[in-house]
Amino acid sequence: MRKLFVIGIGAGDPDQVTMQAVKAMRQAEAFFLIGKGDEKRELVQVRTTILAEYVDTPHRIIEIADPPRERTPADYTGVVVDWHERRSELLEAAFDQVDGVGAILVWGDPALYDSTLRMVENVLARGRTSFDYEVIPGVTSIAALAARHRQVLHRIGEPVHVTTGRKLREEGLRDGSTVVMLDGECSFTQVPGDDLHIWWGAYLGMPDETLIAGRLREVEARIVARRASLRAEKGWIMDVYLLR
Structure with missing residues (x-):
């Protein structure tokens, strides 16, 4: 070749x-x-x-x-x-x-x-x-997530931290906004705090695209249940989310 x-x-x-x-x-x-x-x-x-x-x-x-x-x-x-x-x-x-x-x-x-x-x-x-x-280069799932939720990834002058579910569980949230990929354990449920918001998306850009957003403590159970249902139905899932 x-x-x-x-x-x-x-x-x-x-x-x-x-x-x-x-x-x-x-x-x-x-x-x-x-x-x-x-x-x-x-x-x-x-x-x-x-x-x-x-x-x-x-x-x-x-x-x-x-x-x-x-x-x-x-x-x-x-x-x-x-x-x-x-x-x-x-x-x-x-x-x-x-x-x-x-x-x-x-x-x-x-x-x-x-x-x-x-x-x-x-x-x-x-x-x-x-x-x-x-x-x-290609359009990332992070860019697709931000576009579908009509969100800027960061607030003025703040950083964006991109990590995995495993690292989120080990290290917790950092200052600014956090984008989490490769999270099969719904690690957002283990992050403490009542003032957090989440923007979650699965199968972004595909016919089965699913979006959920809101105060984390109010929507986390809904995301967990929906994610489990989608994965059981299709046999696989790709999702990503923004926490702030």
Whole structure:
């Protein structure tokens, strides 16, 4: 493979795909799609829908089965590093199948809570294959959340802290506003305080998009119940929220 595009495709709405992303996709001869099993097949379908809408040049799709990993390990960093290494091995084998230009479509933006760029660097570090790569930014779920709730992420002169549910439970809230991603434990229920507000969204940009906002203590039980119902119905969930 001579070149690889790592393309951010937004939070799920095909209309969020940028013209820069479309131009890059039209140069690719093969697209590498990392599948996450039958339960999350919809994530692959969104990508194939985007390709059908925007790419009219000949191309092929190479699916890669995502290797499993432990979700609640004692050594979180060690488990994730091992998972990235196994993913990198699969990507390297897939890259060997392409002699021209390839592309990976990344949910949201490749620079925010996504491991694709690390895996690409891992492949190059092995020294068995050589190629150039270019990163195309995408609309993040954070930007989509703010837009759908019509919110500015920060108040005047204040910072915005972006973190995970695990870190929120360990470290609590910081000054300013806090955006929380990758929270399977509804960690907002463990944050003390009666003066907090939350803006929550799931499946942003998709047909099942769900939004809830209000005083945290008044809506937290509703969010927990709705999140559990959606996850049970679809088998997976992607959500993000702003706390202030």
